[in-house]
Amino acid sequence: MKKAALILVSLALTLAVSCAAPYRGAVEYAMGAEVTQTVWGAGEDCLKAAFDAIAALEEDVSYRKDGGVALLNSGKTVNGGDAYGIIVKSVELWRETGGAYDITVLPLVRAWGFDSGEPHIPAASELASALAITGGENIIFGADGIRLANGAQIDLSAAGKGAACQKAVETYKARGASGGVVTVGGSVGVFGTKNGSPFRIAVRSPFDPADAIAVLTLTDTYVSTSGSYEKRFFADGAEYHHLLDPSTGYPVHNGLISVTVVCGDGALSDMLSSACFCMGMEKSLPLLEKYSASALFVREDGAVFVTKELAPYVECESYEVLP
Amino acid sequence: MKTKLFKKADLFIALAVLITGIAALLLISLSQGGGRTAVVEYRGETVKVIDLDSVKEEYTFTVKGDLEVVIEVSPQGIRFLSSPCPDKRCVEFGLLNKKGQVAVCMPAGVSVRIAGEGEYDGVTG
Amino acid sequence: MKRGEKVALAGMLSAFAVASGALESLIPPLPFAPPGFRIGISNVASMTAAAAVSPLAAFAVAIIKSVFVLITRGTTAFLLSVAGGLVSACVTVLLLRFARGKVGCIGIGVASAAFHNLAQVCVYSLIIGTAAFWYLPYLLILGSFCGALTGILLDLALRFISKRDYAP
Numbered sequence: 001m002k003k004a005a006l007i008l009v010s011l012a013l014t015l016a017v018s019c020a021a022p023y024r025g026a027v028e029y030a031m032g033a034e035v036t037q038t039v040w041g042a043g044e045d046c047l048k049a050a051f052d053a054i055a056a057l058e059e060d061v062s063y064r065k066d067g068g069v070a071l072l073n074s075g076k077t078v079n080g081g082d083a084y085g086i087i088v089k090s091v092e093l094w095r096e097t098g099g100a101y102d103i104t105v106l107p108l109v110r111a112w113g114f115d116s117g118e119p120h121i122p123a124a125s126e127l128a129s130a131l132a133i134t135g136g137e138n139i140i141f142g143a144d145g146i147r148l149a150n151g152a153q154i155d156l157s158a159a160g161k162g163a164a165c166q167k168a169v170e171t172y173k174a175r176g177a178s179g180g181v182v183t184v185g186g187s188v189g190v191f192g193t194k195n196g197s198p199f200r201i202a203v204r205s206p207f208d209p210a211d212a213i214a215v216l217t218l219t220d221t222y223v224s225t226s227g228s229y230e231k232r233f234f235a236d237g238a239e240y241h242h243l244l245d246p247s248t249g250y251p252v253h254n255g256l257i258s259v260t261v262v263c264g265d266g267a268l269s270d271m272l273s274s275a276c277f278c279m280g281m282e283k284s285l286p287l288l289e290k291y292s293a294s295a296l297f298v299r300e301d302g303a304v305f306v307t308k309e310l311a312p313y314v315e316c317e318s319y320e321v322l323p
Numbered sequence: 324m325k326t327k328l329f330k331k332a333d334l335f336i337a338l339a340v341l342i343t344g345i346a347a348l349l350l351i352s353l354s355q356g357g358g359r360t361a362v363v364e365y366r367g368e369t370v371k372v373i374d375l376d377s378v379k380e381e382y383t384f385t386v387k388g389d390l391e392v393v394i395e396v397s398p399q400g401i402r403f404l405s406s407p408c409p410d411k412r413c414v415e416f417g418l419l420n421k422k423g424q425v426a427v428c429m430p431a432g433v434s435v436r437i438a439g440e441g442e443y444d445g446v447t448g
Numbered sequence: 449m450k451r452g453e454k455v456a457l458a459g460m461l462s463a464f465a466v467a468s469g470a471l472e473s474l475i476p477p478l479p480f481a482p483p484g485f486r487i488g489i490s491n492v493a494s495m496t497a498a499a500a501v502s503p504l505a506a507f508a509v510a511i512i513k514s515v516f517v518l519i520t521r522g523t524t525a526f527l528l529s530v531a532g533g534l535v536s537a538c539v540t541v542l543l544l545r546f547a548r549g550k551v552g553c554i555g556i557g558v559a560s561a562a563f564h565n566l567a568q569v570c571v572y573s574l575i576i577g578t579a580a581f582w583y584l585p586y587l588l589i590l591g592s593f594c595g596a597l598t599g600i601l602l603d604l605a606l607r608f609i610s611k612r613d614y615a616p
Contacts, residue, residue, distance in 0.1 A: 181444045188445040202372070204448030210373050215443065227448035259448055307367065325610070326499055326544070326553055328603040333555030337592050340562045344588030350587070366575020412483035425482075425582045427572075429524060434579040 033185030041178030079145030094136035101275035162270025163191030287290035388431035465493035535567035557599025
């Protein structure tokens with residue numbers, strides 16, 4: 001009896017001690033979104049350093065700040081920096097997608113009022129003049145760096161949150177953490193493990209923000225989602241959302257309601273989710289393959305489709321695996 | 324042989340039971356992070372997961388179990404608001420707001436519990 | 449104790465189990481305990497039957513009590529009652545058989561209560577899923593106190609019976 005009691009007690013204690021307690025940071029704000037961080041095997045200064053890295057990135061990539069993107073939008077030439085790297089990747093993706101992914105959409109975003117929080121249907125003339133200066137060809141690579149031609153304006157918000165996740169994860173790695181999760185808005189970065197087990201990332205249901213439509217079990221990767229349910233408004237009996245088609249200037253309408261992309265590069269996971277939403281499921285598959293990325297698509301009717309690489313890591317009530 | 328009121332072995336039995344219980348409770352509440360997630364289940368299937376820390380306004384929803392129960396979510400926590408079951412024990416549980424707390428409506432087959440750091444480590448979308 | 453006396457005692461214990469079970473379901477729940485939690489006074493009856501009559505009597509008391517629960521409170525309550533009752537009777541019988549003299553009434557009470565809870569949580573989990581097991585820590589902690597209480601009652605009952613020269 002004595003032995004049994006001893007064994008029970010020591011078992012309980014070992015269980016409690018062997019788990020490195022996670023350190024969970026307070027919710028902070030950057031890139032216009034909530035930032036949450038949890039690390040295993042590291043503490044507060046690790047989270048602080050990671051947040052500082054995100055804040056520094058925001059300075060360079062947000063058109064609202066005074067860094068690289070703001071300089072470009074004011075007509076200057078930029079060479080190097082975080083924004084520079086993302087723009088190079090963006091132009092490549094613009095070519096790959098035949099223009100479906102385009103960072104020169106800022107005039108369109110402004111015309112629709114999605115940057116102000118008071119979205120509205122733009123006047124036809126306003127939309128036409130915004131469309132006229134939209135296009136990746138307006139990003140000019142010169143000997144001294146990048147500049148914008150034709151009055152084009154760029155917006156990296158479809159890449160920034162994913163890039164921010166990568167900044168945080170790089171900090172966790174450098175500081176010797178054993179695991180970490182960072183979320184910046186709808187983008188998530190996972191690194192290492194939590195006491196040996198992988199992370200469980202919920203994909204928010206487009207139909208109920210309090211609910212998950214699927215759960216992904218992942219480690220050492222980045223996840224981003226583009227959903228038309230995020231920012232939308234109703235006008236004249238129709239629904240409009242913030243994911244604009246750069247070729248028409250209007251919200252994309254192809255039956256998709258949300259696309260989640262899993263990719264080893266933070267910015268790319270974010271960029272690809274926007275690109276795939278715009279291109280639709282079929283055309284996205286070769287693109288995803290080229291970037292070694294996988295995806296989960298949710299259709300407006302609630303049907304879920306998953307690429308075959310991702311299928312083993314998906315928990316979902318019912319879904320179809322794509323070829 | 325006559326059975327006495329108390330023997331030394333009794334102490335070990337009682338301690339083993341008590342310590343197992345306390346250790347399990349401590350494990351649930353301490354080994355997990357600061358977040359609180361409410362998990363609503365019907366016969367073992369997850370019906371709904373709610374991040375309690377991000378709830379800003381009070382709202383209610385119904386769960387169609389074997390009976391239809393109404394659950395209320397607020398920044399303070401989560402509780403069974405009403406249920407057509409005969410004994411109303413689920414409502415008696417009151418507000419759940421600490422990790423490890425459970426409320427059950429047996430006739431409906433619906434349970435609500437507060438999970439520690441959450442079922443999920445992150446949310447995308 | 450003669451056979452007739454044994455049967456009479458087992459009958460009285462069954463009646464006590466039924467009555468105390470019914471009474472306990474009427475009193476309001478303990479303020480600090482989850483709803484539905486009970487001290488388990490009726491458990492004293494089957495423990496007394498195991499100690500003073502026979503293992504068979506202990507099982508009989510548990511089953512008779514559960515049948516009463518079936519009639520008054522329905523199938524779910526019956527399943528919970530019969531599982532808890534039989535498993536805890538089993539534990540009592542085994543402790544008396546293999547550790548008589550080494551364990552006291554309080555030890556029997558606590559062990560029997562712990563397994564009563566464990567068995568009920570298992571049945572619970574069949575109905576509502578694994579969420580039921582989250583209950584177990586609370587039940588074990590409260591159960592160790594309430595088990596000690598039923599152990600004291602068991603001691604009183606056995607003293608009462610032995611004074612009457614019924615001791616086995």
